[in-house]
Amino acid sequence: MREGALAQPLDMALLHMTDLATWTTSHLPNVSSVRVSTAVYHNAGANSVQDLAFALGTQSSICVL
């Protein structure tokens, strides 16, 4: 997601993500279906510590939902 907004509700996106991860595990075992990118923070001037902090913060807010 790179526009600052989602085209679908977050829970739907999360559902699609877990579906995809489940599918790749059995069909394409060497494929990673999830990654974390901090490019948007990096490009906005974040240093390495801030990059990691925002990545963990995002992960934490997603897991709570």
Place this chain on the structure above:
Amino acid sequence: MIEKELKILNDFPPVSYDAWKAQAVADLKGVPFERKMITHTYEGIDIQPIYTPESWPSANDPSGFPGSPPYTRGTRPLGHSLDGWDVRQEVLHPEPSEVNRIVLEELNNGVTSVELKLDAAASAGLDADDPRSAQLCGREGVMVYTLGDLDQALNGVRMDIVPVCLEAGAAFLPAAALLAALAQERGMEGSRSWVPSMPTRWVH
């Protein structure tokens, strides 16, 4: 004929940190060790010139060892020490044929994996002929909407040895389907391609 087994380690007996530091201080000829040997990063972290097992005793460390539960330190015991760095260059050109030329050139010059950023239309989950795509086609990425487009962009790319990553923003499912279909068509189901899915980059 070699009659004696070569044992390099015998020539280099283990040296304690204190012995090493004493030698380093002597070699610095009066320049303070702290000033010369410790790197201060932009983030305010001080990086020591050398680390030993004593720097971070791993016994009873709840994070465990790399490759062991709870996998906090990664799933592979050796981490990336065997593969080294993965050098990946994001490609943003709109034309699949030009993207292919760029990708092959980069792979021949040291890049080790490929990242294609799909254009704004594909990242919005739209087809090229959708009226809403009018202003989005070719913007900020490659115009890949069909299996044929992706096949063209990755023509000649050995998906069995070169990981391919598609950056498609929120429209990760169609992108994943394309990449899976291409892997299947090329008989590369065991390849290491990446289909980044979750919108882990959103900003509230």
